[in-house]
Amino acid sequence: MTRRRVVITGIEVIAPGGIGKEKFWDLLSEGRTATRGITFFDPTPFRSRVAAEIDFDPYAHGLTAQEVRRLDRTAQFAVVASRGAVADSGIELGGIDPHRIGVTVGSAVGATMSLDEEYRVVSDGGRLDLVDHAYAIPHLYDHMVPSSFACEVAWAVGAEGPSTVVSTGCTSGLDSVGYAVELVREGSADVVIAGSSDAPISPITMACFDAIKATTPRHDDPQSASRPFDGTRNGFVLGEGTAFFVLEELESARMRGAHIYAEIAGYATRSNAYHMTGLRPDGLEMSEAIDTALGEARMNPETIDYINAHGSGTKQNDRHETAAFKRSLGDHAHRTPVSSIKSMVGHSLGAIGSIEIAASALAMEYDLVPPTANLTTPDPECDLDYVPVTAREQLVDAVLTVGSGFGGFQSAMVLASPERNLL
Template sequence: MSGGHVRRPVITGVGVTAPGGVGVKEFWKLLTDGRTATRRISFFDPSPFRSQVAAEADLDAELSGLTPQETRRMDRAAQFAVVTAREAVADSGLDFAGLPPHRTGVTVGSAVGATMGLDQEYRTVSDGGRLELVDHTYAVPHLYNYMVPSSFATEVAWAVGAEGPATVVSTGCTSGLDAIGYAADLIREGSADVVVAGATDAPISPITLACFDAIKATTPRNDDPEHASRPFDATRNGFVLGEGAAMFVLEDLDGARARGATIYAEVAGFATRSNAFHMTGLRPDGREMAEAIRVALDAARLAPEDIDYINAHGSGTKQNDRHETAAFKRSLGEHAYRTPVSSIKSMIGHSLGAIGSIEVAASILAMTHDVVPPTANLHHPDPECDLDYVPLTAREQRVDAVLSVGSGFGGFQSAIVLADPERSGA
C-alpha cells in the first residue's frame, strides 16, 4: 500500500526459454500440440548413469542476441535468464530506459545456480579429475560469477538497467514460484514500480545426474525418452531432468491500465510453507501444500470454486503425484474433482528451480488462449490419482483463474493464484 492506494501486481511481459522451443510462441505450440521434448542426453555421454534422458533447450547464444563476451562470461543458466528477460521486456512494451532505475527491481529464482559452469570448470582445473591439487590457471576469468548465484540477478539487472532491489531466491524446486511471489510483494508494498522476475536453471550435468541417480528420483526409462515422463500415470517411475527459464515483467495494475498495456494476469495470491519433515520425503496427506493453497486463495479473495485450472507440480514420482492429489482434495474439496489439472513436466521435464516460473508462463497462456495444456504420456491412470488430469490432448475451456503449485526438496510447498482482472471486472 502506498499513499492510500492499494497496489495490485500484474504481469505485463512474458519470456520463455524451454526445451522444444525458445520463445513464448514455440513454447506454447509445443504444449498445445502435446509434444514431448525429452530425449537422450546430448551434452555429454550419459551411458554411465542410471537415468540417461533429459529435456534439453536448443538455445543458440549468438542467434539469441548474446555477444561473445556475454557468452564467455555467463554460465548457461545466466544466459537463459538474460535472453528470456529481454523477451519479457520487449513483450511488455515498457520503455525501461525511461523508467526511474532505482524504482525497477529484479528477482531471479534458481535451485542449483551455475551447475554446468562449475562442473565444466572443475573438470578443466583438475584435468578430468586427475589432479588432487587443482591448477587454477586453467579456469575461466569469471569463475567467481559461477560460485555465487547472485550473479544471475546482477546480469539481469545490467540487461534491463535496474537499480532497485535485486535478489536471488533459492528454495529448491519452488524457487520459480517464490521469486514471482516475492516480486509481487515488492510491487504491492511500494518498494518497486516495475520488477523483472522469474527463474532459471541449467542442471543437466554429470554431477546432477549422479545425485538424482543415488536417490532414484529420476526415471531409468532410457529406451523410450519421448515417453519417459509420465506424471499421474500408474507406470511412472521418476522424473525427467530439464532446463530453461521464464521471466516476467510485473507492475501495478493501475499503471498498466493507464499506459494501455496487455495485462496477462494479476498475481492475486501467493503462499509458501515447509513440511519440516524430511529432505526429500513427503507426507501422503498433502497437508502443507493444502495449507499453502488455502492461504493463497484467501489472499486472492477467491473460493475454491473460482479456480478454472490447476497447473500441477506433477513431477512423475510415485510419492509426489499422490501427495499432490491429496493436497488438491484437501484444499479444494469437491471442486477438486471438477477442475482440470495437468503437468507440463510430461513434455518439458523438470528444470528444478526454473520450472515454477515456466509453469506460471503456461498458466498465463492458458488464460490468454482459453486452452488447458495436456498431460502427455498419461495412458494408464493411477487409481490413487483420480482427478481430471487432461490426458494427451489440450482442451478448450474458459480460464479466468489458475492455481499453480510447487513442491521442493527441503520440504518447500508453494502455491500461486493468477487471475484475469479484466474479465472479473475488478
C-alpha cells in the same frame, strides 16, 4: 488502504522444444514432448539417460562473444529471457526512474554446468586431489556466487532498484515471482523483472539424482519417459530452461495501454519441516499454501478453472499433491482439470515454477488447458481429471499453480483475470 494489484504484462520463455513463448505454447497446446536421450555428454555410465534439452545458440539470440564467455548457460538463458519479456511488455524502461525497477531471479542449482566443467579442468579430469586453480577461467567466482545472475539481469534491463536471487530448490521459480509481487505491492518498486533460470543437465546433477533414484531409467523410450500421474511412472525427466516476466501495478499498466496477461492475485509458501526429500501423503503443507494463496486472492476454491500441477512424475509427489488439491478444493477438485507440463518439457528444477506460471498465464490467454502427455494408464490413487494426452478448450479465468521442492518447500500461486469480482 487499497492494496496495489500486480499484473503480468510481459512474458518470455526459453524451454525444451523451442525458443520463445509462441513456440513454447505451440508445444504445450499440441501435446508434444521435448524429452530425448542426453546429448550434452556421454550418458552411458548413468542410470537415467534422458533429459529435456534446449537447442540454444546464444549468438543467435543477441549475446556478444564476451557475454557468452562470461556467462554460464543459466545466466545466458536469464539475460535473453529478461530482455524478451521487456520487449513483449512494450514498456519503456528508459522513462522510469531506474531505482524504481527491481529484479528477482530464482535458481535452484546456479551455474552447475560451468562449475562441473571447470572442476574437470582444474582437477585434470578428477586425477588431481589438489586442484590447480591456474587453469580456471577468470569468471569462475561469478559462477560460484548465484547473486551474479541478478546482477546480469539488472545490467541487461537497466534496473537499479531491489535486486535479489531466491533459491528455494524446485519452488524457486514460484517464490522469486511471489517475492517480486510483494516488492510492487509494498511500493519498493514500480516494475520488477522477475523469473527463474536453471541449466542443470550435467554429469554431477545426473549422478546426484541417480543416487536417490529420483529420475526415470526409462531411456529406451525418451519421448514418453515423463509420465506424471500415470500408473507406470517411475521418476522425473531432468530439464532446463527459463521464464521471465514484467510485473507492474494494475492501474499503471492500464494507463499505458499494456496488454495484461493475468493478475497475480495470491501467493503463499510453506515448509513441511519433515524430510529433505520425502513428503507426507496427506498433502497438508501444500494445502495450507493453497488455502493462504486463495485467501490472499479473496477467491473461493470453486472459482479455480484449472490447476497447473507440480506433477513431477514421482509416485510420492503425485499422490501428495492430489491429496492437497482434494483437501483445499473439496468436491470442486474432482470437477477441475489438472495437468502437468513436465510431461512435455521435463523438470528444470528452480526454473520450472516460472515456466509453469507462463503456461498458466497463456492458458488464460488462449482459454486452453494444456494436457498431461503420456498419461495412458490410470493410477487409482490419482483420481482427478488430469487432462490426458490432448489439450482441452474451456474458459480459463483463474488458475492455481503449485510447486514442491526438496527441503520441504511447498508453494502456491493464484493467477486470475483482473476483471473478476472480488469477495
